[in-house]
Amino acid sequence: MKDVDDKFRKNTDPVPMREELKPRSVTTPDGQTIEIEPLRDYFCDARPKVHPKAYSKIVEDFYNWARSNSLWILGFGTGCGAIEMRPLMTPRFDAYRYGIQWRPTPRQASLLVISGYLSVKTLKRAIRAYEQMPQPKYVMGLGSCTINGGMYWDSYNTIKQLDDYLPVDMYVAGCMPRPEALLHGFMELKKRIRSGKAEGANDYAENFDRYKANQKAVIKDWDMPDYNW
Amino acid sequence: MMREILYRLKDRYHFGTPTFQRDDLCFVTVKRDELRAILTELRDVEGFTHLTLLTAVDWLEERLFQLTYLINNREANLTLGLRVMLEREDEPGATTGDTIHDLWPTAATYQRELNEMFGINFPGSPRVDEEFILEGWTDLPPYRRDFDSLAYSQQTYNDLPGRKTHDPRDHMKKALYPNYLKEAE
Numbered sequence: 001m002k003d004v005d006d007k008f009r010k011n012t013d014p015v016p017m018r019e020e021l022k023p024r025s026v027t028t029p030d031g032q033t034i035e036i037e038p039l040r041d042y043f044c045d046a047r048p049k050v051h052p053k054a055y056s057k058i059v060e061d062f063y064n065w066a067r068s069n070s071l072w073i074l075g076f077g078t079g080c081g082a083i084e085m086r087p088l089m090t091p092r093f094d095a096y097r098y099g100i101q102w103r104p105t106p107r108q109a110s111l112l113v114i115s116g117y118l119s120v121k122t123l124k125r126a127i128r129a130y131e132q133m134p135q136p137k138y139v140m141g142l143g144s145c146t147i148n149g150g151m152y153w154d155s156y157n158t159i160k161q162l163d164d165y166l167p168v169d170m171y172v173a174g175c176m177p178r179p180e181a182l183l184h185g186f187m188e189l190k191k192r193i194r195s196g197k198a199e200g201a202n203d204y205a206e207n208f209d210r211y212k213a214n215q216k217a218v219i220k221d222w223d224m225p226d227y228n229w
Numbered sequence: 230m231m232r233e234i235l236y237r238l239k240d241r242y243h244f245g246t247p248t249f250q251r252d253d254l255c256f257v258t259v260k261r262d263e264l265r266a267i268l269t270e271l272r273d274v275e276g277f278t279h280l281t282l283l284t285a286v287d288w289l290e291e292r293l294f295q296l297t298y299l300i301n302n303r304e305a306n307l308t309l310g311l312r313v314m315l316e317r318e319d320e321p322g323a324t325t326g327d328t329i330h331d332l333w334p335t336a337a338t339y340q341r342e343l344n345e346m347f348g349i350n351f352p353g354s355p356r357v358d359e360e361f362i363l364e365g366w367t368d369l370p371p372y373r374r375d376f377d378s379l380a381y382s383q384q385t386y387n388d389l390p391g392r393k394t395h396d397p398r399d400h401m402k403k404a405l406y407p408n409y410l411k412e413a414e
Contacts, residue, residue, distance in 0.1 A: 008376075009384075154379040156376070
């Protein structure tokens with residue numbers, strides 16, 4: 001599926017850094033002169049670490065069983081799939097009976113559900129939210145948009161493959177997947193966690209440079225530290 | 230109703246031929262330097278108090294941008310679209326339109342969007358040079374017709390290998406009339 005008209009070449013000029021993000025020296029109200037570097041001063045830029053396994057398999061299995069039984073989802077909806085997540089909270093589908101609940105902040109969540117197409121602008125926020133979540137953490141991609149672009153396959157501002165940018169542990173196919181499909185996806189993810197295969201966060205830590213390179217290739221005005229939790 | 234309004238105005242302004250989509254929806258081309266006077270008169274005298282939208286069309290072959298000001302008279306339930314043609318410049322921001330943010334404050338948002346998506350600048354409009362939706366966009370304004378969205382996405386985002394596409398026409402022919410196609414062969 002190549003573009004027929006291949007004369008168009010995209011502009012690859014770098015985006016200049018915003019004025020307020022540049023390192024500079026400022027004078028405080030006390031009269032001191034201090035050096036500030038906004039991208040380093042406010043954030044930790046330590047690289048993510050691989051979460052070590054427990055010392056014995058039985059203990060690790062027990063941990064995984066416990067993790068799989070309390071999936072806390074970050075209430076961050078992108079695209080139309082966020083609509084399909086709402087009925088899961090209601091008595092009709094009632095995801096809470098499986099130990100699944102939605103949390104308002106990344107610090108309390110262990111599962112990030114990318115619920116549909118991701119524009120480049122939202123990808124930036126999704127990456128920040130993902131990196132702020134404590135380990136162990138999992139990512140689920142909903143719908144064909146996160147798998148191969150879906151109906152946004154020729155969009156100038158929507159990423160096509162989510163696993164270039166974030167480590168995905170489980171995909172749910174569909175456009176959009178119904179709440180039942182989502183529940184099934186959650187059950188499959190639980191099985192995967194229990195069998196010890198949901199190692200997305202460790203994959204992210206191991207291949208950090210590749211993920212960062214992919215992210216920076218599409219997010220042109222990168223105005224945050226490389227790792228910002 | 231709409232015809233009477235246009236009839237009242239036609240002696241003082243240069244109107245193109247009005248296109249009536251419905252009895253209560255009409256489009257008419259006006260001259261650029263008369264636009265402001267017409268909009269003001271329609272708003273203050275004829276009761277078109279609401280700016281429904283302001284959008285643009287890129288006539289690439291004609292080297293023109295068309296601005297459409299859709300205004301609405303809520304009381305009489307009439308919608309009138311005023312079209313203005315601007316010379317199309319290739320350089321983003323070189324084409325300039327006349328700002329109407331003092332007539333309708335909401336127009337400033339539309340003008341900011343047009344500046345980003347079409348590269349039509351509106352000097353004097355508040356915050357018109359700030360980013361509206363896109364962040365760090367360095368390419369052509371994406372709604373322009375010489376911006377190739379498919380080529381851009383192929384040069385920027387990775388395709389999943391193995392994705393197939395079907396020409397809808399051939400695919401539906403095969404799905405609906407398999408016997409007919411066999412006989413034709």
